[in-house]
Amino acid sequence: MDYIPKEKFTVKPEISILKETYPHDVQLYKIPPTGEISLLEFQDYALERQKVLQLLELILTQQHSTLEETKLAFTNLLRKEGYYQYAKLLNAQGSDSNNEDLEARRKDHISHYVLRLAYSLEEDLQNYMLVHETEFFKLRFASMNKEDLSKFLITSGIHYSQISQEFKEQNRENLRASTVFTGDFENMDFYELPFDEVVDLINDRKVYVHRGIAYVPQSEFISVFVTHFRSNLAVELNRAKKFVVTNLSDDRLQHFIKNLPDCFSGMSKVVWSSENTPISKLNDLSKTSYPLCMRIMHEHLKTNHHLKNTGRLQYGLFLKGIGVTLDDSIEFWKSEMTKKEDINEDKFNKQYLYQIQYNYGKVGRRVNYRPPGCTKLVVDPVGPGEIHGCPFKHMDIDELTKKLIEYKISPSDIHEISKYATEGRYNLACTTYFESTHKKYPEKIFFHPNQYFEQSRLILNKNEIKEENTIQDKYAELSPENISQSAKIKVEKNINTSNSTTPSKTIERKVKTIDRKMGKMDSLNIAALLNDDSD
Amino acid sequence: MDESSLLDLLPLYYSRLFPYIDYYRWLSCGEANTFARREFSFTLRDDIYIRFQSFRKINDFKNEIKRLCPYKIDIGAVYNVEPSNKKREVKFEPIQKEFVIDIDMTDYDEIRVCCSGADICIKCWKYMALAVKILDIALRNDFGFDHILWVFSGRRGVHCWVCDKKARFLTQNCRKGIANYLQLITGGDCTKKKVKIRKMHHSIKRALSIIEPVFIKICIEEQNMLGTKDNVTKFLGIITEDEMRNEVKDVLNKHLTSITKWEAFVSFFKDQIQSGSKKWCKMRYLIEEIMIQYAYPRLDINVTKGLNHLLKSPFCIHPKTGKVCIPINPKLVDQFDPHNVPTIMTLINEINTFDTKEITEQGESTDNLKRIKDYKKTSLNKPYYIFQEFLRSLENSQKGEKIKQSGMVFIQRQLQYLHEF
Structure with a gap:
């Protein structure tokens, strides 16, 4: 399953560049991916992420009582279905990285952006993506270790300030009563944040809030990022929509992107x-x-x-x-x-x-x-x-x-x-x-x-x-083969297709007939494609 | 109120009494541009419903209202473009809207015995008064909102408009968050126990401190919470464990009236907790949960969540009751009696009486009559005053903000100026 595209077919960025681009396992997806990518990869990544989100949807209906349980169930399911890279990303603790990790982060990055385009066009799709990407982010955020968390906090640009000991004493009773915490109250640091930056905590009545300011213990910082992630994604989805509607001219991609959600998590x-x-x-x-x-x-x-x-x-x-x-x-x-x-x-x-x-x-x-x-x-x-x-x-x-x-x-x-x-x-x-x-x-x-x-x-x-x-076959409809055909790209006959290069388990069989060289020929400039700043 | 008289009176009301200027001041939020992009929708005679109306100028609005004489006016969001031009835009989306709350008495049907459906009486109105008090303080103390307008909905409920700038620009997700924060009662007809307290959050504690002093009077006595067999069955449903429910049933059966039953239950429960009964200790907030279930506000939460959701405008006339949707002073909500709300009929009568009296006293010189605004001749005078007070403080805050902004620009310019040298 750990598919790494063959060198000769894909344009692969240098490891050193990858290291610089992806210092963390978790990202807020603020900068669009750059570089080139084969059409095949583009499609594979998107289909795979879509499937991952669908599995997450299944997990969410089970309503596990704690975040940890949800994560465990999701990890097991991902492994069972063969998505080892995503299972690893889900549990990744931070910034240690070997080459494989970097590859996974790149995939995570690109696939997220492709889905953004594909899921931007209709409101219910946007919502689907918002809910599930946010949930995915939340689970991954919770995996980070303390050290990396503070690194992440610094780079995030979210402002917050710690409350004084005096204030803590004065509001002791309310803070204790209204905060959900584990461990020692005395040693807990609280931070001031506008309430609309911790919507999750407000929603669940898990924080002391007074005159619009929420007093958030560090252990609940996850909520700050989830809120931030979500509102950012909501804005970006609308921009992505604008981009797809007005700027996306490549036929093959348009067809792919418009049809991807139709096999909406394989459910249509x-x-x-x-x-x-x-x-x-x-x-x-x-x-x-x-x-x-x-x-x-x-x-x-x-x-x-x-x-x-x-x-x-x-x-x-x-x-x-x-x-x-x-x-x-x-x-x-x-x-x-x-x-x-x-x-x-x-x-x-x-x-x-x-x-x-x-x-x-x-x-x-x-x-x-x-x-x-x-x-x-x-x-x-x-x-x-x-x-x-x-x-x-x-x-x-x-x-x-x-x-x-x-x-x-x-x-x-x-x-x-x-x-x-x-x-x-x-x-x-x-x-x-x-x-x-x-x-x-x-x-x-x-x-x-x-x-x-x-x-x-x-x-x-x-x-x-x-x-x-079964869901697998539904994917087949959207396999690169069908898409390229409908986009009227000529597929030469009698091409030597090697069975050894399987892009992903799910669409393995269908891809056999595709000209693998096409990927190279039609490699795309992702920067131009995904940088939706262009308007 | 019959329809034909409504038809006769509405034109008079809209030409002589509807507070166009203050209304415009309110909904434009200090900017003409905002009013022009605001959605209005009208319900006309025979339930004809038109959406996405918008008006550039106050006079356009006024003339259209006078022309159509709508039975109902709804206020929507402020959009990125004028709603009446929306067809020309690819993207049409709401930008801002007041944070609103809608409470309807029908949601209390399962706990009130005095009336049901559209009816209300002075007894069940107390639920509304409680709701206003609990929510008003939560919005002010917890979320820091200051400009909150409470409005009688014309028949059996109240609406709340939070107009602070921050409230108007809340995202949909955030509205949902606040709505869920305020909503303690959840579950439909198939859930008997609708409140689950895991932690005594400060907002719940505060709500309880408002409910507790009046709980026995309102719920136990007036609503006869444990007084009939049906009510007792309903009450017992809250205790989900069979064994425990039967214990309580036995306790209640020994007493006759609603109030003695309640007292017996409370002391039974307290004894159980004190003796450290494990199963009862698991439900240590049971009394609190019951009080919340029987007295806490029940919000129509979807209205609050949606950015593009419409809500009936203040100063409408309710077509069935003829009553005016007037602002309520939340501090004096206990004194508010929905039966004393002026109807369109009484208003018109009041004007006529006033005018006739003036004429007999002052003779035919009508100067004085023209000088006095029509609403001042009626019982709308007080509600208008509440509205104007609300507007004054809202506008002051808007002015403050503008000064702050222009001040910032000024300082920036100064800095730039210094920089260039």
Whole structure:
């Protein structure tokens, strides 16, 4: 897996330059990469990072209780899937470096920038990248040792000042009560920072904040950087978008970049059903093939003829994903919601129609919205009167148990499900529910309600196409081969393709036919390409 | 309020009473350019809804309002370009907006017994008063905001507009952070225990110090928190362990009224903690959690999070109640009674009464009448005063900032000048 491109095909920067460019394992990605890179590498790096982020997404749905646990789980998963370099980066402690490390840092750098371009074009993609890159950064930041941390602090240019002992004494009680800390309070240093630079800590109520100033112990400095990283990336994504829209003229790259997210973490096929689902079947499907979250919402809608806004959004997009057409969708919602006394067709058209059309990208911003995945369902808050979100997280255990008994799940399965739910392992709980209702294991752990549906249909339809839906093959669609072809670059026939140069495990087979020399011929100037300062 | 009289009265209200000048002062934040890029949206008769309206000048705004007589005006963000021109721009994005909070009484339906849905009474309004007090101090003390406008939403809730410069330019992520900081009650219909305190953060402690003195009166007595079978079942749901729930159930069953039940529960709980019962000690903040769940503000958090989310404007007329969305003085919120809020009808009557009286007293010389502003003849006088006071201090801070800026420029120039020599 540790793929190092062969010398003769790629333009490789000098080690000494690499050392200077990448003094740290962790970077804030403030300066775009320079130098040249082969097209193949460009694509490989991006696909690989995309996969890494997808694995992270899976880890995040598991909701581990501490950062360390999350990191461990993620490391193991990366190793299992063969991403050793990323596993290493994730746990890298700082600035020690051999050549291999440098290579990995360069890859990290370039791939981040390529994804920035590819994920800049739509808002939900931007959000996906923001959430997952920030999380990745956070985990890696936490790996740094103390020495390197202080080096990093110095170079970061973030300003903060230490509070006096006097102040600490005066505000002792509040500091103690409101700060999350381990170890000795007496020896802890606090720093003053504007509250908007430690959004994470504010969000979780983990810091003492007074008149706009947050008093942050050094152990929580990670929050400062996470906030900084995130807001910087948010700005940069918008600049990247501008760049792609106005300045990116290379056909091959444009095609690649525009299509990369379409195999959105390999999920587009999972999310979008290829078949139409008639609304007359929804009742039955909700019992056989819906994940619990959607089943509960469907049921609630059927009995109460109403769902609150976020519920309508989540369930509506799920329906869109499983192949309910816009017209059917409108009819479905209308027929349900107008059963409520105070809603007639006219009122429905005024209050709710717009949102349905909006979800399908027909009105307003005309964005083709994707059904939200498990991470969003788990993380998004649920308020009074609402029943959306992940039932394994948001339902009290006894409520959950009641529901499952009602759905005739066997007692032993119920026990297991509620055990997983209390432990915060929601996707395992969901998998167990699947097993219990299908008498069969799903092929993959779930990270998307529509994926659940798809897997269920696959089993229930006894369809033979199973292998085709593994994520690997979805990558194939976007393999450099297809892309170069569609970009109409001539691929000479009968070229001596050596099997020994495998760019990455996932796209190995497909790449065989590609002219490896092309990489050299078409090597790109990354500086010109990625330096989005050009506007 | 029936629709036909609303239709008759709105033109009068918009031409004689709506405070255009102060409104413009407020929303322009000291810059004409800001007002011009501000999104307004209107709800007209028959639920016709138009978004992305914007106005370069105060008179454009005034004339359009008078022409359309909207049932409802919503205020949105300030964008990079004028919203009415947005189609011409590739990129159209919100730049700034007040930090806003929306609290709606319907979110209290699971804990209030006096009314439900759109109704409110003086009893459940107390929740709103608590919310205003708790949030106002949190915004001031914790986040350092000074320019906070509280507004009655016209029927059953309150809105909060934080207008400090820093608040207006908060990122979406940061808004979300503050919203979550302020939101202690989470979970939908399937979560019975909605508050989990792991650490007694200073903001929670302060909120409790506001809730505690009135908890028994408002929640236990007036809302009869433990007075009926249903309410007791709801309450017991908060205790998630079967065994412990049954223990509490037994304790409660020995008493009859809401208040004696509560007292019995509290002393039972305290005894358990003192005797060092392990399972109870795991929930050492149970009493606090219950108080929060029954009395802490319930925010509609999505309104706060979104930079481009719209919120109903102050000084609108609520089309169902006819009441004016008037500013509230947070210091006197306990005295605020939503039933005494003037309706469009009373306002017009007040003007007429005043005018007739003037005419009978002063004769036909109408000079005096013209000199007195119409709102001063009505019960809007006081709310307007609250608004103007708020504006005065907001503008002072804006002036201070401008002076600071120009001062900086001046010093820089001086330095440059020195440098050149």
